Amino acid sequence: MRKDVPKIVVARLPVYLRDLSQLRDEGKEVTSSQELGKRLGISPAQIRKDLSHFGEFGKQGTGYNVSYLIEQLRRILHADRNWKIILVGAGDLGHAMVHYTGFRKQGLHIIGVFDNDPQKIGQRWGELTVMDASTIEDFIQKENVRIVILAVPAKVAQQVADRLVNAGIRAILNYAPIVLHLPNGILVEYIDPVVHLQYMTYFLE
Amino acid sequence: MRKDVPKIVVARLPVYLRDLSQLRDEGKEVTSSQELGKRLGISPAQIRKDLSHFGEFGKQGTGYNVSYLIEQLRRILHADRNWKIILVGAGDLGHAMVHYTGFRKQGLHIIGVFDNDPQKIGQRWGELTVMDASTIEDFIQKENVRIVILAVPAKVAQQVADRLVNAGIRAILNYAPIVLHLPNGILVEYIDPVVHLQYMTYFLE
DNA sequence: TAGATTGTTAATCGATTAACAATC
DNA sequence: TAGATTGTTAATCGATTAACAATC
Structure with a gap:
């Protein structure tokens, strides 16, 4: 090897x-x-x-x-093809992600948005409609999605991640401020602005 | 030493x-x-x-x-005190940052939001009002702000950063997808979801 | 040719880990 | 006491850099 x-x-x-x-x-x-x-x-x-x-x-x-x-x-980097991504968590951050123009140019396409809040389900977000979180598994399998952007509250992030992995997801970009425990081979990247800010305040008087 | x-x-x-x-x-x-x-x-x-x-x-x-x-x-980490932060760039991402509850708990307070779009200036965002970007320098000096969250388009990020540093800013959390060139001693942290996603697609088939 | 810059090797530098005495 | 876990040292591991032959 x-x-x-x-x-x-x-x-x-x-x-x-x-x-x-x-x-x-x-x-x-x-x-x-x-x-x-x-x-x-x-x-x-x-x-x-x-x-x-x-x-x-x-x-x-x-x-x-x-x-x-x-x-x-x-x-x-396999950036020469199109990747289907789903977004889980239709909060303010999710909203910003869906409307961010920087993804599409790189072949990164958010093709589905999910939440479990009845208030949010059915909302029109650009070209997408917020879907019921209970249908995530079907969607992942039907569309063969391998990448998720996870933007749910920390309290539920682990359990949501478990469901996603069970449904076949291979990579998670995790905005929830917790470390996820997932099987080997599942890719997880973390974005937590607080971590970056506290790193910097260390050096500030 | x-x-x-x-x-x-x-x-x-x-x-x-x-x-x-x-x-x-x-x-x-x-x-x-x-x-x-x-x-x-x-x-x-x-x-x-x-x-x-x-x-x-x-x-x-x-x-x-x-x-x-x-x-x-x-x-x-100097996380045992309150830090004043300003947000520059009142787009969707900025909106999410201002409404994110994870900052306040850590003593990280966004106390001002700036944009140069007349459509946005004057908008009410939670407890804040979007201010005219031309007043950033005055605000930084009056409030003695040392940390900025930069969420402006890549094209203008460098010039905005230059202005901020001139006005006395010491640390920048940069969401614009470019490397900033700033004097030694200025702290810059980068958040670019595309970088994380492309890192993961490398490992995906 | 002369100047510039690559790709690579070897040396250096720095970070992680293993191991263990100290001690709660 | 016996078991557990720290703080630290030394060894290992890995990443960065300096240097240079190759060559455009």
């Missing part, structure tokens, strides 16, 4: 991709590990090393073709 | 604090590095090592008093 690419390397690729897209939008056709490093606050050596896990994408003397590297990173 | 605590250690403290608060809510009065480690998916040795950078908080044979450790972590 070939050695895995370190997770921390994979975690940087989306940031490279994001910045390269910006470079392209600015009209740049070629860049270098040095330029990219300066833009990202990362050493050029690290960028070259990270990329070297996946192949050779540059040319000595000139650097990297921006469009080509974007294409390659999209392929590596 | 005493050696700094590694940043990665500081970054884990808010997660410890969050989980300890949950333990306390569950009625637990004492815990151990082993229990905490299991809950967090972290090795017990790492938890003890992390805490040892700041003092001795446990008792051999019994473990840690939950309330006492919470108190100590809050002190270490």
Whole structure:
């Protein structure tokens, strides 16, 4: 079995991709590990090393073709296809996620929104209608959804996550401020603004 | 000069604090590095090592008093006081942030919201009124605000951040999907759900 | 060619873990 | 006391960086 690419390397690729897209939008056709490093606050050596896990994408003397590297990173990250995502929890945060335009451009499509509040079920959210949480399992199976954005209260996050995993979900972006306990192989990423803010207040007087 | 605590250690403290608060809510009065480690998916040795950078908080044979450790972590993280925060960018995400109840409990108070859209200025958001972005500097100085949540479009994020830093801001929680270039000493934390989702799609077929 | 930059190796740096004396 | 768990040291593991041959 070939050695895995370190997770921390994979975690940087989306940031490279994001910045390269910006470079392209600015009209740049070629860049270098040095330029990219300066833009990202990362050493050029690290960028070259990270990329070297996946192949050779540059040319000595000139650097990297921006469009080509974007294409390659999209392929590596599986960002070159469309992903169906469901959102569970139709609160304010869920509302913001559904209306966020940054997902679609990356092939990340929220195709269903769920809540268990009768007040919310049936509400029209953009092109979507908030559905009854009791129908999540059917929807996941019918649509073959593998990714969830979880934006429910902390108190119910674990039990909802258990249901989702049972229904076949493979990856959870968890906005609830708790650590989830799930079977091996289920991917979980955490976003909690309080954690970031408290990290910063540590350094403030 | 005493050696700094590694940043990665500081970054884990808010997660410890969050989980300890949950333990306390569950009625637990004492815990151990082993229990905490299991809950967090972290090795017990790492938890003890992390805490040892700041003092001795446990008792051999019994473990840690939950309330006492919470108190100590809050002190270490400066989470035992109130922090004034302003939100810049009154979009859907900003709306969700202002209405999020998870901040206040931690002493994190959003005391002002700003936008440059005349349609939004003057809108009532809970207890706050959306203010004209041209008045940000005055507000920061008058209220002595040091933390900003930045939720503006990527295109303007850098220039807005520059203004904020000029006005005296010390820490930015940046939701705009770009890397900010700011003077040394300015703290910036990034939240970009696309980065997390693309990290996960790497592992999905 | 001369200058620039890659991809890679080896060295360095830093973080995690194992182990255990101390002690509750 | 016996059992449990801390705080800490030393060993291990892994990630970052410096350096450079290759080459565009």
